[in-house]
Amino acid sequence: MNLGLLAVASSASQAGHDVDVYDWLGDHQYRLLDELPGVLTRNPPDLVGLSMPSGYGEQYCGPITEQVKRLVPSARIVAGGQYHAGMRPRELLARFPSLDAVATGDGEQLDWEALRRCALAEPPTGVVTRESAVLHGVPPGVSKKELAPEYRFNLLRLDPRSYAPSIEIARGCPFTCSFCSLSGAPTSLERASSKTIQDQLQFWMETWPELERVPIYFECPVFFCNPRNVETYAECLAPFSHRIEWRTQCRVDSVEPDVLPKLHQLGLRMLDLGLESASPRMLNLMNKTEGPTEKYLQRAQSLIDRAAACGVGIKMNILLYAGENEQSAGETQDFIMRNRDKLAGIAAAAAIEFPGSDLSKQLGKLHVQFGTQRREDARVSSAGIYPLDLSREFPLERAREWCLEMTRSVTTAESYYRLKRIGYFRPDFSLSEFMQVVSAADPDSLPFKLTPDENTASKIHGPWDMAQWDQLR
Template structure:
């Protein structure tokens, strides 16, 4: 079969603090894996290699080991983030220097958006730049011939969305992501799915079949999938159906997903928990009524926060761990920050951990300008751009960019302990070979550079080792 090398561009530096732990994160490019899965179903032999934080030439050598020099077909290069563009430029230059006739097709809809010309200017040696989704076109793009028929589409997502993890280089190291729905349709100006209608969740029977073909039973850290969707809107029928399908398959799966306060009903938690949901990344964003209105998270902050309280309580009652995501937004001041901290403190017993970050504006200049102007109405100003497509801002006269980073670390560390940070990361992002002792050693090497607390470390060690419930 014809070999196709598929590369997920890495990064030359981390988005967050450039420490050992952040450089261990293995973010799966499931969009690229989806394309590779389509190629395999059409008779080709793809392999998916992630750059992560390796040097471009190191990833290139891995590609050579998988037959890059011998392949007659173009290589695919996916750019999952604006932070990856510089890495991609180096990779293309080095690959073309060694293989002048190599054709490279570049994709990455979250970066390209509606401006492939902008990326073309930054990657002049790329042979083709493809915006948007490409499952239906990828075979023709690679081979010049039409794709075969995918077959009957299961309920929820097309069969093209099924991921074949056997195509991953070092597949055993990855915690899997399973795409359970596409689309959103909320209309946010910065999002590529703003106008894409939210699909139904993948049917439980199809989901369980995919889990059976994906999860490995080995001696590494247990596989715990992340259910990927821009908008998780479950109902009881789906949750009960998943539990029944898992029971019929004699499977027990712990899974994680991300949700909004206003899309998950607290009364669904017993059913979701019994179907295996173990961790919920909850996009609370703020507990300041003023900031919630500015973010357009809700038109009724009081009702929003009441619902968040009920959801947290329901999660705690049903043994679902909640990591609360906080977004430091334009216009923050002492009062808005205090309101959020007070609310988090009040709900501390229901919160497993907190991840706080300042708002970052993504998008090419023409696309980001309107959003930047909106933030300016609340007192925000531009600070700097670490790379094209990314703008860091001063949140207000009271909170500049550097202040926002310090504040985010303070909030996170106040509600996140070292042991819980490890458990959350190993559930989804750390390599499956990365044990807690490895974590403790790396943590000590970068003391003081973390967004979690190292207080009560003995208790944290007991918790992680399973000695504390």
């Protein structure tokens, strides 16, 4: 679910505007492009907001904005999504002639009424237009004393049961890991209020009354928990902890190992741990930790050990970065192999250049130092996103081969299903349905290895085809 889109729409609705939300998961859920003429004609909008949290949405921006302008020429169209659209407003306006404006920051503060009435040369705060000479404040003048958006789920026009449940628990990140889009816009962390969290949980409980436990992703850039604030979570989650199993993401240094048993009692089942690397040199290059790297790795180890002991699954995120070589990748590989039996899975990936990130800003320097360079990707390079040759010694192909090998060394079909069940799949998507999708897929294309049992299952021929497999990924 696109929580950013829902948060913005909810605040517009609270301000008295009539809002419809089409949180579009793709043609398999709703044929948005086919339906758009009907939607626009039935209820012609004054303003259209497009959410583009990642560059992967840019491919739809042209067709949607052109249709809107053709059918409702008076409508103003604004794109938002602070870590993507907000990083390249001018480029978007140049690329999409029918787009009028880009909102650069948190969307709750956007003054929709002002945007509707203003001359495009004088947009409201936080909005960039083709005609505005300068950016009016980045991001908009947000006074985020307490993050308490009221999520109005009733604005969704599509069936909430077709989404993987997620809720927002915090926003913003004070760290500056150089590969991350958030590094280009360092903001402090804002926790959602208990009421905001409870209201969102209540919605999902009501959406899935028949489920004993509802799997929910607790969305935040970094989950922070220590013995001091764990009681705040306990109070907030107490009415729900017997009915939820949740997953969230953290840094090595943001969760204290001692709180894991308590979090497990509160329903935590899966923690995405951003280790990124076990090579001290790479951790420094990524600006991943301010303290000594040995301490970082010791802390990671105790988190993994403690989680394994109390039944919290750890899915470890690994990133190969600019300057990587066989030695540094080998150090990370050793760490993974040592912990293989304690991990619920890993996701290994090669760093990608995203607009606005520190990596993007430092590319020239990294090229001189290591030979890091962009590679074109026909799908996304027009959105300012580039895969990279990480170094002369570690080109893109080698990085991809290494990542697949590592991911497969830990993940099986079943563990992959268990990982994705919270936050990615519909709650009622069963393991046997998943295995049917797997059975129709080319085993070489899978991000996991099939165990002998699963190989047998792969002989079952389900009604699924590869297109459905692609949608699941």
